[in-house]
Amino acid sequence: MSKPLEDLASLTTEQRNPRSLHLDDMPTSEMLNVINDEDATVAGIVRGQIPQIARAIDGMAERMNRGGRIFYIGAGTSGRLGVLDASECPPTFSVPADLVQGIIAGGDSALRLSSEHSEDSREQGAQELQNAGFAIDGKPDTLLGIAASGRTPYVLGAMEYARSKGGLVLGLSCVANSPVAQAADIAITPVTGPEVVTGSTRMKAGTATKLVLNMLSTGVMVRTGATYGNLMVNVRATNAKLVDRAERIVAEATGASSEEAAEALRAAGMIVKTAIVMLQRKLTREDAEAALAKAHGVLRDVLG
Template sequence: MSFNKITEQDSNYNHLEKMSLEELLININQEDQTVPFAIEKAIPQIKALVEQAVGNLKKGGRLFYIGSGTSGRLGIVDASECPPTFGVPHDLVIGIIAGGDSAIRQAVEFAEDSIEQGWKDLQAYHISNNDIVVGIAASGTTPYVIGALKKCNENKIITGCITCNQNSPLAQIAKYPIEVVVGPEFVTGSSRMKAGTAQKLVLNMISTSTMIQLGHVRGNKMVDMQLSNNKLVDRGIKMVMKELNLSENEAQKLLDKYQSVRLAIKNYRIEN
């Protein structure tokens, strides 16, 4: 099957340098508006991957994201937001980037070109077949990610991917591929734009739906969130006030005592 890298095709726009600032902003925005519709087509693929993630995490497994450059950074962002948002351990959702943590801030030249390094980086976490690994690569051709998923398959570890090209080498290797075809970028080949937006939105869907399925949301509230700053403490107080019909002072005392929205609500109901 032939592989056409749409993410590298010429932009639908030309002479960008001759556009006014307003034209640039309007045209970028128009392109961005196409992204959710591309994701909508991939919902069956996203559902299949999330079902596997939920099943594995219930068995004590972990969710890994692995990528390079923008894709790697997006995975790390999503992983790092799971503990404060859902109260889960820091090692439940793990983001890995080619070139190591220094590559989060500064590009590490040629880090993505190693076919062996991705698997080595996963092995540092004592990865097992309870875990699930999602490779993120807009192009679907990144050797670092492809090599990691190949070795995962050989070791019977469930694999998924998020890519923005159809029939890419990465999607053909992943057991549960997610392909969001957003078309050519506004600036030709700049896949941090629409492709990056698509990856971010899909990652939101994967982690949020997984955590809801695992019971970390009650109603529509983040009852397991970490109370790690004043904003989140204030949010927690309001949740307790609303859920138990208490005054702000009463809710604050409960939250101070139990240090958890879920436990504050649960214990109040037991005691009353």
């Protein structure tokens, strides 16, 4: 159960920050130094959560390899950050748009216009996750509930629904021992403490959330074969810029000349992974595609 509203004031994210008590009376440069000093603490706090983040990535990847998808759900800043991260996965990693989905309380209009009242309903959170098709037809999906306070009813309702459907349930919050953490199979809890502007969790808590989301989405894509080393080998060459990038990736991965890389890419139907396997393994396109299919698209497993 979530904490009652009267307990909101006890959350660390709602406490006054002693370093910024006189924020409005500071010279601008001093004010900015305080903000920057507080922001500088966030990366170290997130680093302390790496063991949990790693467990989450491995669990998400294992399920994704069996046909599962990833859903983020949140309200306010947390929801917006989830939608942002999900929306960046298709152009970055060339994955289907429904593979990583972001759901925000209040719907897409809440991305621009605040709809914070929507976060108070557990039933609405569960219903919107169901409407999105979570775990439909037995898919081994994963839900990440995001709430800086760790107590948002909308998020908790979605987490309860995900658990009832057999999903892997992750929780990301910035308050220790929160209801979101307790409802999760794996809890990621960077405790960022009092904000420079009291209660404004778009600041340090928001920064921590974005850093964790970067790690989660990037990590799971790496684990499921979307990169080779640090090369984006899933890139789709759909315009002149991306054709140039694809050719450079093929050349970097194989040591081929620009001309050889371009020729192999054309012979591979403009699919970067196929072109790399054709060059490295001296295979036909058909044999390269078969080798990649057998390795579930993980290029490193094909090349050894």
